Amino acid sequence: MADKIQDIDDRDLGTSPSRINDPRIRHEVSRALVWVAVVGGVALAVWIARPLLVIFGAMVFASMIDGGARLLGRVLSIARAWRVAIVLVATVSFLLWLGYFAGSTISQEAAQLPAIVERQLGELVAWARTQGFQVDQSQLQNYLGNIGSGISTVTRALGGILGGVATIVLIIVIGVYVAIDPQLYERGVAWMLPREQRDRFFITASKMGQTMRRLMAGRLLGMFVEAVFTYVMLAWVAPLFGIGAVPMAALLAILTGLLAFVPNLGAIISGALMVLVGFSGGMEMGIYTIAVYFFVQNFDGYVVIPMIAKKTVDLAPALVLAFQLIMGILFGIIGLFLADPLLAMIKVALERRAEQAGESSKKEVAPDGA
Template sequence: MNNLTKADIVRSTLIVLLLVGIAMLLVQVTATLMLIAGAILVAAVIRAFSDPLQHRGVPETLSVLLALIIIIALLSGFGYLFGHSLSTQFDNLGSRLTDAYNMARQWLASQPFGRAILSSTPDIQSYVGQALTVAFGAIGVITNLVLVIVGGIYLALDPGLYARGTSKLFPKKHSGRVLDALRESGAVLRRYLAAQLITMTAVGSLVYIGMLIVDIPSAGALGLISALTNFIPLIGPFIGAVPGILIAFADDPHKIIWAALVYLVAQQIEGNVLTPIVQRHAVAIPPAVLIFALSAMGTLFGTIGIVLAAPITVVIYTLVADLWSRETLGHEVDTLENAGIDDDSETASE
């Protein structure tokens, strides 16, 4: 009995050391992990376009290629219609933001409370520059994008291959359950991205229309910034509102209230009207979970971690609910049902 207890202690110690070693290794390859996460995100977007084609009888490989053509055509069409206008607006926005940022700092410095705020606030321009350097300086932004896109295409062409390979890292008796959980997480991620695209488009359009109404310069660029930053939950809308507030302040300080009202109305419509509708077809992550996920991902992986925190949390949340809460603890949870997804159809499509 004593020998068995010692063996258990040795086994447990080795497991702990192994986990610590894996954690230390993951810290050293954070950039690669973010590239993998980005590739999975690209693959999920491609599969969101290709799966409806597969349901209509198109072979898997051909459906992925057609999805790529559709995505490229949509992006090219958007660039053709709005590229020149947006490029001009972004050029103007860049110069205006620099002037507006300096004006805002000067105004704060002239206020009794402003000096304390400025002394405790980092220089945004240098902070953004450092963040971009950390995110892309090691390999280069072009190389990173190429790796993510090419990796995403390979993942989209045969996701079952990589899912089956991952399932083989677990005991054989559990590999089937792991494989099902991976399929479910992929389905939920695609639904989540579709829901995010709807809300991002809506918020960007509302901000664009609102800025035109209140006569704020570069309304199109500000709308696009709001749409893109809205991908980051909770803090994204605040980040996206900063350029518009600064531009309004530089154009006319009295317009700050109108600009803030535009962002407030857009977010209220998104939060109280659109989100409840689209979340019927996508998993809803509790806000507290997202807050801590953003904090953890930001600490571990920096700016890119914050950007990818939500989709990564969606996948982890689904896997934990399926493999731990349902399979291990025996609770009745069904992430696919909550997301409005047919389990049988998704499994068959894989």
């Protein structure tokens, strides 16, 4: 009787629609499930990409605060929370001063800048015609339309930064919490990993943090140096050569410093604005602004950044520029600003992966060599 029941159960299981006995069909179903999982993972990553980018922005902000707190720790023997508070107060004070200075000193200059740029572009087109370049009226309108579209895009992007108060506040709040006690969050992430991988995670996180701090230190120092040197060269040094102070020196210095946070693209944009404003004051002033641009960029690129971040990452300029373009297209101005730090973290992770693979291979070869 028991044998008959077993036979019935086997037949039932063999004909059940939820059971696949053919190994070939099981293999194809497994492959299909893998593809479904991959597509679902990509869709999930795209869906949560912007929140993840905000979290990464908070990590970048936290690394800057952490770097300042570590520097203060070398001269002040106080608790970390107090050092973080000093860094935050100093940052807020600087931003308030910058806002007051910008509002009281360069607001009129900022209003005049678009008109000067448009006039200089028109003169550039006229000069091109005198040199034999055929630029008809329809082409000129297309060029001006593209320029206007580009300026409008930049304006909307900047408005998005200033208008996205909730995103900025979220980045600041998360960054401050992480900067106060970063080990707490490292332990939380490590707790979710298998026990045998936690030591490797701590090493990787430590290298990533060190890389990010040095990278941001180089960026901030480069921004400060470029802004100060640009203002000194345009406002104080230019009159010594009999050229006269370059118009909008303060505005150009601030824009140069802010855009220095975005390597490659920021330097091109700030340099183009500087040269256009320079040529509005004559040929000599225009040539002088070109010389100032190359001097400031070379000093920052060959002296400041190598001095601070020469041991951080070695990223090819073409790779950085391509990644900036991709991030800018996908995520807008925030992606453009975070492209360089994100690329640096990816490189550190890949280098750590290669080191771990090398360590594993050595362990496997060691017994044979013995």
